[in-house]
Amino acid sequence: MFTTILEHKPLIHHLTNTVTINDCANVTLAVGASPVMAEDIREVEEMVRLAQALVLNIGTIDADMQAAQRLAAGEAGRLNVPIVLDPVGAGATTLRTAFSKELIDLGCTVIKGNTSEIKTLLGEDGRTKGVDAAGDAMMDRESIRAFARKHKSVLVVTGPNDYITDGTREMELHVGTPRLGDITGTGCMTASLIASFLGAGYTAFEAAVHGTFVMGKAGEQAVSAQGLGDFKRELFNAISLMTEQELVEVTERVN
Amino acid sequence: MFTTILEHKPLIHHLTNTVTINDCANVTLAVGASPVMAEDIREVEEMVRLAQALVLNIGTIDADMQAAQRLAAGEAGRLNVPIVLDPVGAGATTLRTAFSKELIDLGCTVIKGNTSEIKTLLGEDGRTKGVDAAGDAMMDRESIRAFARKHKSVLVVTGPNDYITDGTREMELHVGTPRLGDITGTGCMTASLIASFLGAGYTAFEAAVHGTFVMGKAGEQAVSAQGLGDFKRELFNAISLMTEQELVEVTERVN
């Protein structure tokens, strides 16, 4: 657990999918924050008013959850409760792409997705810059920065190296292991970690960097586990045993 | 597993939240009972008729789940199937407070909550006794006993020491560890444990005491685990390996 998070014990309100909801609750506890999941439209705004950060994850989205996320995002916007969006599966279906864009337009503090999801979200903005832009990695990064500036969001693009930008500052983190993709939920949990740092008062950019770093570093510490049962166990061990001091290592993992 | 539960193999019908539903199923199996989760209004009463106990948990309540819980509680009442209520988050939102009270009025065999949740539920009853009552711990206990008598329920108030009363008998259990709060679901699982004892024929008071004791004792046995991955693993190990003989230790843990 991290003392800064533990001191604030921020309440992290999750509107999330049913696949990894238990892991998200546990990872939030593991770093010293307090998770709550409330998804009925009649109570979702009331819960946002108690929360220090809000996670919106569209992994098993349906009409009820959409209605709840719209209300929660609106209330969070009014109260300056920071929002972390995990646009799970954007690009895979029309519903997910459209709803991710709708939530982004409502205002998200941090948007965390894998390369494919973020590419989908950049889609239109990118196209306006001409087709040839797509082939160039450096230009691609400029698209991401432009998107971040336009939406006043911090973008986290996870991958072999994680790229984080607020449109002005940027950071490439060299941390993690491909094995994090061998179990479900490590992406969702990263959103919970970012939200936990946000809820404890870190800036959006710092929270994005630290949350992403914690998952990557824990993955490295768990990597020697042979089977997936042990890998998941060691991953939770590593996250819960990580200390404030280990966070300074972030600076050594930057390109 | 406990031989008395294993002999009866009671079916424990859960209407519960999506966060800890898997843990509740596994803990029910771990003590020798059989879990089932059926939440559609068209089948919920049919399933109650097959069950030996019913768990109602409002952790991720929505309108559909409310309708299902109302029907299930009604049928359980008609058939004398014991009900364990876990009023998760009562006090946090209006919906949860109101619906908890509605379920209590329908008749619950055991009501298990943390101090904050139970205080919320006692609210009105307490206020009728005058404001100054609140400051006195002994009076507070009398409020709990009065509430238990009024609603013909056993109350379990979890905390550093767990307090259990049917309004006449009472017990303070000195068991457990604060680390049980470091993972999600230990409260929900306690409700499943209580229901498993109820379904096997224990009285409401006995079932409440034994279910609460099993979780606390297992927490103590798991406490040396360093990380949270190992703590959860050891907790499930301890519950599944606990024997009938260890239950007599309850009497040594009473104030």
Add this chain to the structure above:
Amino acid sequence: MFTTILEHKPLIHHLTNTVTINDCANVTLAVGASPVMAEDIREVEEMVRLAQALVLNIGTIDADMQAAQRLAAGEAGRLNVPIVLDPVGAGATTLRTAFSKELIDLGCTVIKGNTSEIKTLLGEDGRTKGVDAAGDAMMDRESIRAFARKHKSVLVVTGPNDYITDGTREMELHVGTPRLGDITGTGCMTASLIASFLGAGYTAFEAAVHGTFVMGKAGEQAVSAQGLGDFKRELFNAISLMTEQELVEVTERVN
């Protein structure tokens, strides 16, 4: 992981229950396939078009999930995406029995259930053969084969020995341990395993045999674990570490 599955990395679309959804996602990843859970009626057909196999599990069925499963099954039928049906609780409630039969009539590639569930589904067909048929185990098997032929499905009847038939070929697998029943989800996960082999191009009969074998064999490998926390961990270890070569052992486990 299995190299044949890993090479194809099939997308396995799950419409499943909330109790074991996380375990199903993880077991799919553990053998080298890719799980996705999308259950909104507006996207379910679009997701089927991306998938190589579809799992339908009625464990926590409700009206929304029924609508989604109907649409998904229809689209899978049109596109020849293989379907694995897990009729959880068929026989326990009218809703589950009726809906299982409805899905079977829509066409399922593999139907996997325990003895009680399959008996329920055979019910009507069986009755037409006269009551005395029920008492004879050999006749019972003929009923299963007839059902498989009639519905052009492979049937997997799990139990102390697993029986698999497409109506012509049949196999009795001697693998597994009763301890697989001590944790929730091993049946659901078997459906995900079968779907992963199907999605990688195995025939329905082969996929049914291999998926069932993998769960049984992993159970045997985990059986020395004492507590249930360790049993589940070791089960996931065993599944994720199993190799293509170990699959040949199937032939030695046949009656």
